[in-house]
Amino acid sequence: MAPERTAPAPRPREEPAPRPGRVRSLLSARESPVVAALLVSLVFASFFLDMFATGRNMGFLLLSVAAIALMALPMTLIVITGEIDLSVASTLALSSATLGVLWEAGIPIETALLICLVLGAALGAFNGLLVTVFGLPSLAVTIGTMALYRGLAYVLLGDRAVASYPQDWVSGVRAPFLGIAGLPWIAVAILALAALFAVLLHATAIGRSLYDIGNNTEAARFTGVPVRRTEFWLFTLSGTVASGAGVFWTLQYGTSRADTAFGLELQVVAAVLLGGVSIFGGVGTVLGVMSGVLLLGTVRNALQLLGVSGDVLQIVTGLILIASVVGPNLVASLRRRIPVPTILRPPTHHGERP
Amino acid sequence: TTIDDAQDEGAGGPTGTSDPDAEIPEGLSVDFLPKQLNNPFFDLVNAGGAEAVEELGGEATERGATEATADSQVEYINAAGQVGSDVIVIAANDPDAVCPALDEARDGGAVIVGYDSNANCTDVFVNQSSNELIGQALVDMVDGQLGGEGEFAILSATPNATNQNAWIEEMEQILDGDEYSGLELVDTVYGNDDDLESFQEMQGLVQSHPDLDAVVSPTTVGLAAASRYVSDSEYQGELVVTGLGEPGQMREFVHDGTVEEFALWDPHDLGYLAGYTGAALQAGQITGAEGETFTAGDLGEFTFETDGELVLGPPLVFDADNIDDHDF
Amino acid sequence: MTSTTAPTGPRPEGPPSDKGTGRARPQRPVRELGVLLAVVLLVAGTWIQNPGFLSQQGVRDLFLGATVLSVLAVGQALVLITKNVDLSVGSVMGLSAFGTAALFAALPGIPVPLAMAAGIGIGALCGLANGLLVATVQVPALVVTLGTLYAYRGFGHWWADGGQINAHQMPEAFLALGGVSVLGVPLPAAVAAAVVVATGFYLARYRSGRELYAIGSDAHAARLSGISVGRRVVAAFAANGALAGLAGVLFTARYGTVDSTAGFGMELEVVAAAVVGGVAIAGGVGTVYGAALGAVLLTTITAALPIWQIDQFWHQAVVGALILSAIGLDRLLALRNARKLGGGTHGP
Amino acid sequence: MTQQPPPAPPPLELVRVAKSFASVRALRDMSLELRSGEIHALVGENGAGKSTLVKTIAGVHRPDSGWIRADGVPVTFARPADAQRAGVAVIHQEPTLFPDLSVAENIFIGRQPRTRLRTIDRARMRRETEEVFNRLGVPLGPDHPARGLSIADQQLVEIAKALTRRARVLVMDEPTAALSGVEAERLFTVARTLRDQGVALLFISHRFDEVFALCDRITVVRDGSFVSCDPAADLDVDTVVRRMVGRGVDTLYPKQETEPGRVLLEVEGLTRGGVFDGIGFTVRAGEIVALAGLVGAGRSEVVRALFGVDRYDAGSVRVGGARLAQGDPKAAMAAGLALVPEDRREQGLVMEASIARNATSTRRGALSRLGLLTSRAEDEACRSWGERLSLKYRRLTDPVSTLSGGNQQKVVLAKWLATGPSVLFVDEPTRGIDVGTKAEVHRLLSGLAGEGLAVVMVSSELPEVLGMADRVLVMHEGRITAELDRDEADEESVMYAATGQPPREALR
């Protein structure tokens, strides 16, 4: 019997770890850069641009991001489960076109509104059906329905536009909240909705299960999460909200046409990703996404006020998006690279030996 | 600026009184909002506009997005309004969607001039030509080249394009007349002002209408695509291609015989007139009432028609003889 | 405590009854065949509708129409197979299309092959930048290429500054490329076909090609297997960029007029083509033949719709419905295949 | 035997290697010498640092300090390719296959045989795959896709991959955890052949019989530090266990005798085409019923279907007399079922999520107040279970992926035990768990049974089956071929039923 060379030592079972501070747990590493960037750009813009921090401009800014902010909310949930919905802008257009046709046909606007929302839910449910029941990849499905829904909008309206909406509805959607200049009521409504989504995502069992689905669908299934049903309802929700955005868009601009909001889906996705949601699912917060939406809007607005032309704006948008993912990774990898204790390391050869 | 009170409040209509002797003040800021940036046509137009503004001692700015959408145009209208622009010259992507923003900018003291493609709430509209004149020119070109007899189709821009649709409607009305009974419009397709799509639509047209004699494209992108398609296909010389195009783009096709003639107004003059009109309107020289006349710099005198509309003139027809004289 | 492991009886051997070689052959080509069948049916149906569809000119148009999208889809397939995606291809194609034309305009005497190489080089550079960002900084490709979609396009707009380069500014020899035929196939289409075959052969028969599939299948496992994942991914992106550049050059040769908007909004169509052709978004699955067939199917649909006298306003709806049925059909075939393979313990 | 130290320097040597992950010190001061013609065992508790050591050898991790020597020369393995070039082949603890490639390509990826044109020689690749599969007795064709292979088959493909590398150093991290005796025995034969050819082997296992039967020398590691290294002949199990754990470990299978209560689970005629057929059995409260059989017999599929993760074509399941709807895990949970699945990485855990979230994912509804769920509620609920199972972790908010394999398994157990089930399915509950914990788990299971829980245990470890079960159901090719009571069940009877031979007649 060989003697034991080390005496048995008591092992620490659990190293007591410092509880993460309140703030740090509120802001995860992924979204804090966006929130910071938003604050910095707001401060900079108000400081250097007289016209920026006016009530009127804030109103413009909020109205211009309202539709994107709306659609970004359900998109956040969908991307967290590892799926994507590229048909939102087309859903918006189709429900706008439907509203136009219904209104022209003399249907009262309230009824027409409701019909549109129901239609949006149905369009979303169709996506959900294809993704969950038939098991098709959502990226492919929603590229298909993106074309289909946009196409149906053309079928409905063709080259016409409907612009005869009642004036009080049209100016109504732009009305300020409690008479506060620069605060359209729609922004307040979206803020309330965002709070609702945040609670749903971050403080309920359903929210937790969304992250589980995104990280490991199989494990979620084994834990009793109704994966398909959840995803189906998410797509339905996305369709409903997109059609709500369509109604809002229609009244905001006072017109319905088939080519409305063309290409907006990528802007929504960009805002969501900028907000720190992982495209692979399982990661992201509502706060981050809302900051992402506002950051893009603020930069756009500020540059427009400066008279910067559209192409530069496009470059800046792209670079912000890239920086949002590259920056944190770069910092992390630099941090990793710095301290490597080399005391015990002798000179070594690389790879193959002689 | 000091002439705000010369401008009537209450948007939209050419009302109020004009003072033909009012001076155009120095330092007017004039913002040009084309349908989209980086559109070669608008580059030429806005160059003309900038020239007029410069002559008047003002400052011209071009604002716009790289995509021709109403929502991004609204953002630029808002920005123009914010920075206190005196004149907004706009080619609307959507005649209605831009109006709330335009009205707000007008409340801030700006005057609104439409050009190329009007919105429903401009103070005045500078039309490159009247719909009647353009429709007539297009029909005349087809009629002339086909000898009054044959089938033709239209390759338009987007299905929503306001002015293209107005011209097509005008053409259809003219064609109803007896003198054009030999001409038959068999199809209208849309290439969405995209080279590739226009090209494909062109392919579709010649295949689905074997007896097609002519294609009319009332848009520069469409006409270039159609000419390019025909020039290296078996239809060259068989199929008449005409419409509205830019001489620079079309030169090659006119010289190689693909295209006999096509038409366009002078984009430079369009911008020039729009810029001048805007300044005159802001100064109170004009209000846009029917019958009002004013002198737009080098271009001479113009008279307002109904609804505050100003017409640049009939389109210019280009052919092998004159195309090399026009360098744009 | 001597023998603590499970029974040591013989495991069923010999000709394996339920698992083994018998149920082994994966039947992948079914997917490509399905798309091919769809193309053939569509062409045949349209031809019956209107014989002009397959006239000499009609065939030429079909070939040429599919060229650009096929080349783009092949490149996209390379990237998709590694479980990445490149949304910037439309912008890259636009940039190199304009770049090629601008080169002709700026240096009128420049040899045609040199300018073409420059166009492909612009694309390769853009692709390389995408690849480096994705591989070295380890960020998701969708985000990076969504960013470069905007950035490259913006750069193109800024470069072109509203300008347009027209046919008369380019040499006749270049523009004539579209008209030259090889064995009855227009030269650009022949080039595209050669690209498809060469890439397909490379992916199937070379170590580095197979490694792309391995990476897409499980990147972590690929790293453990000693595959230099980063290098391969960068190469895939660069190749995709080069192909987008080639597409840009072909685009310029064919259309003669370019401005900075060429290829706008094409990215999703390209991805759709690859997906319709059976290349999985999830990586590791699919062939470039499938991707190219998917592109041919989509362009043929666009070309056929006018002939079916389908109202213009229905076009997009029909295209959407067809994309959905293509991926649905694909799924159906895959499921039937899986059932034949047995096992299939998981739902779809 | 082969214990004579060779005069040449060892092909691979680790000298005072240390490796930390954030504040976790996985390896502290670890030295190890692998000699040609010797099979070296590495044993230690879960989380002792064995896999970390393997990954250091494989070039996945770079040591923070210390160094690796090959043939006496210091080397740096910056990436796996470096280690491979130096003649090191590694079978990792978790299979690393490419699901979309065929098994042949999986084996040869990156080093496929080539023709003169540098294209892949597919015929030769197939041939060589068939050869190595024959050697290992794997009944798979070379073109079979890797997707959907059972864990055992995956492990076998991994082994084939390492073998074909013709390495000078072969490292195997728990290669037998998923294998049954037959495959394991084949692997040992191959390993011995390699040893005799002069290869240096490192073998990691929690099964001591294997370690003692196969290995020439045993190194014990505890908390990332080297404890001892001796010839196997000088050691016995008790000594090794004491060194690993730092104390003695009492009886491994602490089965409590219980009186079976009322019938809790009734299964009748359960059938899923091609997978299992006519499965019927009942389980009473307080009973532990084991499902035994060879790998691929369909045991896992049965419990998955019972729990509702998979569907079945015919049959019925009753829990406490009430019929259970099929294909609905949520309903199954509501009826009091729980399933600890066999593959913890794919099915048991969300690797990126925190320990606390994983451990409480089965009862979020119960932890919610007014529909709101807070992290604090989760943490508290998790902490108590962590203590009960002596879970080794740093922070409850760390991703569960930072835990060692065994501790991950404990989280899965905690997650399901916390639901307070009346019928518990456990599929390979102690796979990859060290002796100490294994005994804890066994004590836990039999304690739970004593409290009236009905347990259905799928296990490939025969001693576990024999030691724990009140009744043993043996499956062969999707059917139950024998039902044995505790006193009837022994190695022979289970083996015969598992291989499909009539139990007693075969003996005559």
Ligand SMILES: Nc1ncnc2c1ncn2[C@@H]1O[C@H](COP(=O)(O)OP(=O)(O)OP(=O)(O)O)[C@@H](O)[C@H]1O
């Ligand atoms: N990538 C990682 N990040 C953080 N901690 C890690 C990582 N990998 C391992 N660890 C930690 O290092 C320690 C050693 O883990 P290792 O996997 O080497 O254990 P092991 O001896 O293989 O255990 P088992 O027998 O359970 O497989 C554990 O505490 C584990 O939590």
Ligand SMILES: Nc1ncnc2c1ncn2[C@@H]1O[C@H](COP(=O)(O)OP(=O)(O)OP(=O)(O)O)[C@@H](O)[C@H]1O
């Ligand atoms: N009849 C069959 N036809 C095709 N495949 C089968 C059949 N039976 C089993 N298999 C395959 O064999 C694999 C192993 O099956 P299963 O997981 O049920 O085995 P097990 O008895 O639970 O053994 P272990 O848990 O040790 O892996 C499964 O992946 C399944 O796909």
Ligand SMILES: [Mg+2]
């Ligand atoms: Mg381990």
Ligand SMILES: [Mg+2]
């Ligand atoms: Mg099993």
